[in-house]
Amino acid sequence: MARKLIPKEDRKKIHEYLFREGVLVAKKDFNLPKHGDIDTKNLFVIKACQSLNSRGYVKTRFSWQYYYYTLTPEGLDYLREWLHLPAEVVPATHIKQQRSHAPPRGMMGGEERERRSGPRPPREGGYRRREQEGKEGGAPGEFAPSFRGGFGRGRGAPSS
Numbered sequence: 690m691a692r693k694l695i696p697k698e699d700r701k702k703i704h705e706y707l708f709r710e711g712v713l714v715a716k717k718d719f720n721l722p723k724h725g726d727i728d729t730k731n732l733f734v735i736k737a738c739q740s741l742n743s744r745g746y747v748k749t750r751f752s753w754q755y756y757y758y759t760l761t762p763e764g765l766d767y768l769r770e771w772l773h774l775p776a777e778v779v780p781a782t783h784i785k786q787q788r789s790h791a792p793p794r795g796m797m798g799g800e801e802r803e804r805r806s807g808p809r810p811p812r813e814g815g816y817r818r819r820e821q822e823g824k825e826g827g828a829p830g831e832f833a834p835s836f837r838g839g840f841g842r843g844r845g846a847p848s849s
Contacts, residue, residue, distance in 0.1 A: 711782030
């Protein structure tokens, strides 16, 4: 007879959290007495998600000593059946955000932007100059570089 290493109530807490959020993060510390978000041992969380990963129910990413688990569509179906939940219940990551009715800032036309914010004062000392005629710096007008060819630095081609 096979022994279950994770108690059923702890496995249920892990599965419920994963289903509710759609994602789960666990620090790679097998001796941590308690997981940060779930009231169970961190080792139980890692091993339960490792089991789900081996069956293709979660995708695992590991970065900077943390495991990042993401529920797959197959895992969604499996957990819904395992937890006896109706099809209407979905994880938080699958709920679409409600957008406000105001258009994004970049989408407003020029007249609408001016009407809302008023005229803008001219910039002084910005990186874009309005006068391009009196540019200082740069090469003088008579500068004409010429390239004589050659091999490497400092030596020209051998004379024949």
